[in-house]
Amino acid sequence: METLLEAVMARAGHGGRITGLQRLSGGANMESWAFACGDGRFVLRRAPSAEWIAARPLGMDGEAELIRQAHASGVKAPEVVAELASADGLGIGFIMRCLPGTADPEVALSSSPELASDLAAAMAGIHALSPEGLPFLPMLDPAEGVEGLARQFEEAGGDRPVIALGLAWLRTNLPSPTSPVVVHGDFRIGNLMVDAGRLSGVLDWELAHLGDGHEDLAYGCMTVWRFGRLDKQGFGLTDVATLARAYEDAGGERFDAVRFRFWLVYRTVWWALGCLSMGQSWRSGTDRSLERVVVARRCAEQELDLLLLLESEAPQAERERFLPPASEPAPGSRGEPTATEVLTAVSEWLAATVKGKLDGRERWELAVAQNALGIVRRELAGRADPADKVLAENILAGRQSLQTEGLLATLRSRTLSTLSADMPKYPALASARILWSQA
Known part of the structure; x- marks a missing residue:
């Protein structure tokens, strides 16, 4: 090479x-x-x-x-x-x-306060690029985009009720038309190089298109891209109002909270489906990497975030409904090791024997493999099936919604169970479990 x-x-x-x-x-x-x-x-x-x-x-x-x-x-x-x-x-x-600095989220999120203003200025600069000079960029119309997500949902089985809930909301809340600008499409912590606490470069332009600049603003504010900074919705660095002011001051268009919310829900549905598509990419042989399989299980993260975004529209009685009690864990084995215990032993052996011999990409891939073993181990211990095609179809057809008695509690309970098995370290899981147990 x-x-x-x-x-x-x-x-x-x-x-x-x-x-x-x-x-x-x-x-x-x-x-x-x-x-x-x-x-x-x-x-x-x-x-x-x-x-x-x-x-x-x-x-x-x-x-x-x-x-x-x-x-x-x-x-x-x-x-x-x-x-x-x-x-x-x-x-x-x-x-x-090569740009100076690092894209490490931990470094970015512990940087100087000026980094948020740097990001806002970079977004404003991207949105100011001339669309006429980039005729090859695809256009994203909100209505067409939502129907594209709906088709992708059907191709993925059409059986995840929380994603169906998000799609139904998007169809009902389409924003008014706006003049298209150049949208980066993947502008978030992790794709931004930071050097000495300041922005040194914007990476990963593969999802760029023409559309609504609020999409970039919302995407970086998704919970998943804030890496545990749950109290700072503005890219994990500040609040949304401060970020929006910095964007406007840098020449960006006037901030619209309604459009921002639409794109926040849109990109959460988009990434949930994107995770599922990783599994299909592995099945088809397009990419047989272990990473694809593990990322596919991150769909439950976005289902949790969708419920947290949309549950405010449920009646108060539904928001305060108690969750069904969690099932008791199975008693420990006293005979031959269970499949769960065998997987635990393999993971411990990898950590004790193999990890110290690897570095760089191989060490990172080992962490992915251990994560995969953990997913299987926890699923064997008990995981609610997130698939329910009949319920998903009823939600899309409007026969059930957040107004339906007991639906929110059911979706909350299933999502907690699924995410606890798939990605138990997802930062929003612990806070959601506390929030919903107090309902």
Whole structure:
């Protein structure tokens, strides 16, 4: 791979030997490889497969061009130095100059107070890019987007009642039309490089499109992208009102709380379905990585968040209804080890014997494998089935809603059980369990 990269870099005017090639951890979709060439550091960004990129509305050539224009306009975006050609033998992608800093969420969320203003200014700068200069960007119309989510829901089985609840709400609360702007589409902590407490670059432009700028504002405020900062809805850094003022002060459009809420619900449904699609990607063979299977089980995180977003619209009596009592745990085994105990033993062995021998991407993959073992172990111990096609169909058809007696309590109970098995460390789970036990 190093030899092939050297040829590409030489063609781009950056001749030299490739050293330190290493695949970066994380990244639910694209591959990223860091390396040094000459006296500079660079990142290769490429698609996991031609089949995967063919299904995306924005090709990697369009992504590279968008990044170029953003960089040229003053947005803190990477400098694209080369695009891969088929003859290069490296797949589909491009190479960027490495930005200073880190995308580690913990670093970002402990940064200086000015970081929130930096993010607001970057969003305003992206939204100010000329759509006419980016004719290849797809357009996201809210109504068409919701129906696209509905089709995706059916393709995934159409049997998750909480997602159906979200879709029904979106259909009823479509926002009024607005002039389209360039939307990054994945603007959140984890995709933002931070250096010395300030923003140094915006990464991962693969989901860019034309649409409503409030989508970017809402997406970064989702609970999942705040990494435990439940008290700071504005990207885990501040409150939404302060973030909105900073966005307006940087040249962004006037903040609209109604549109913000629509996109917050929309992207929560979107990511719930995106998680489920990871499992289908694994089944189809498009990407057989273990990560795909584990991310698919994160759907329950978004179902919890959807209930927390929408339950305020239920009658007070339903919000205060007691949850059904949790089932008692099964007694411990005194005979041969159970399947749960065997899985625990394997996980402990991996931690004690294998973990210390790995680093980088392999150490991260071990953590994913241990997470997968934990999911299976907890499911064997008892997990409510999140699938209920009849109930989902009734919700979509309007025959049941949050006004229906007992529905909210049922959905709360099922979601707690599912998420406790799938992702028990999700920060919002503990607070939801306390909140709902006091209802």
